[in-house]
Amino acid sequence: MKYTVMIPAAGSGQRMGAGYNKLFLKLGDRPILIHTLQVFEDDPSCEGIVLAVKAEEQPSIQEMLSEFSITKVTAMVEGGGERQNSVAACIRAYEGEGIVLVHDAARPFIRHNVIAELVSIADAHGAAIAGVQAKDTMKYAPGGIVEETVDREKLWIVQTPQAFRYALLREASDKAVADGFLGTDESMLVERLGHPVRMVESTYDNVKMTTQEDLVFGEILLTRKR
Ligand SMILES: Nc1ccn([C@@H]2O[C@H](COP(=O)(O)OP(=O)(O)OP(=O)(O)O)[C@@H](O)[C@H]2O)c(=O)n1
Numbered sequence: 001m002k003y004t005v006m007i008p009a010a011g012s013g014q015r016m017g018a019g020y021n022k023l024f025l026k027l028g029d030r031p032i033l034i035h036t037l038q039v040f041e042d043d044p045s046c047e048g049i050v051l052a053v054k055a056e057e058q059p060s061i062q063e064m065l066s067e068f069s070i071t072k073v074t075a076m077v078e079g080g081g082e083r084q085n086s087v088a089a090c091i092r093a094y095e096g097e098g099i100v101l102v103h104d105a106a107r108p109f110i111r112h113n114v115i116a117e118l119v120s121i122a123d124a125h126g127a128a129i130a131g132v133q134a135k136d137t138m139k140y141a142p143g144g145i146v147e148e149t150v151d152r153e154k155l156w157i158v159q160t161p162q163a164f165r166y167a168l169l170r171e172a173s174d175k176a177v178a179d180g181f182l183g184t185d186e187s188m189l190v191e192r193l194g195h196p197v198r199m200v201e202s203t204y205d206n207v208k209m210t211t212q213e214d215l216v217f218g219e220i221l222l223t224r225k226r
């Protein structure tokens with residue numbers, strides 16, 4: 001089953017503390033961004049990549065794509081102030097149909113089998129998102145005061161990719177914009193429509209490169225990948 005992937009890459013990497021977009025940081029011999037794009041470049045089911053970038057970073061990213069022979073980027077759009085704005089720009093720029101995935105550029109270790117399962121479930125049911133089951137005890141503690149220990153058997157730590165029938169995602173994104181609603185993932189926007197979203201078991205190494213510690217884990221994962 002073919003799909004198109006939308007990849008938001010227009011963040012600032014504040015929590016990484018590099019002083020510039022963390023996607024330019026190298027893992028091994030290439031930038032984080034290239035590791036992530038390569039997964040989809042190598043996937044014969046991926047028909048195209050829609051990339052959201054900062055306007056001022058477009059020239060250097062274009063050079064990076066050429067240097068590493070990433071050929072599947074069909075559109076590069078300007079991102080926005082929030083992740084959701086960047087994803088919305090990708091959604092608006094896409095003129096296709098069928099199944100689309102949204103995947104954080106900061107998650108370079110996504111596996112092909114998880115992608116394939118997400119696409120299959122989204123094709124059958126409209127919406128499917130990657131996640132892993134919580135491993136630690138989870139508590140609800142507003143203001144730092146424990147109110148409830150939540151049954152962790154029912155809790156998932158949500159990741160990307162998040163896969164959707166394009167028409168559903170477009171409707172959800174447009175409604176969120178119209179309502180001024182800001183979510184932290186695309187699933188929230190689809191949930192607001194009342195459409196069921198299915199979890200797909202991902203892997204604990206599908207880590208979002210967010211803070212310095214994640215880079216250490218990423219270098220270890222790279223050695224395992226070789
Ligand atoms: N306005 C934004 C914010 C984030 N992203 C992208 O969304 C993904 C997940 O966001 P996050 O990990 O939070 O990246 P940053 O926003 O760069 O990190 P921070 O919050 O630490 O600044 C990243 O690939 C990031 O580039 C984006 O395209 N546009």
Ligand SMILES: C[C@](O)(CO)[C@H](O)COP(=O)(O)O
Binds near residue numbers: 104160184186
């Ligand atoms: C979309 C996401 O990766 C799912 O866990 C997460 O919500 C992104 O959060 P961020 O703060 O924008 O990195």
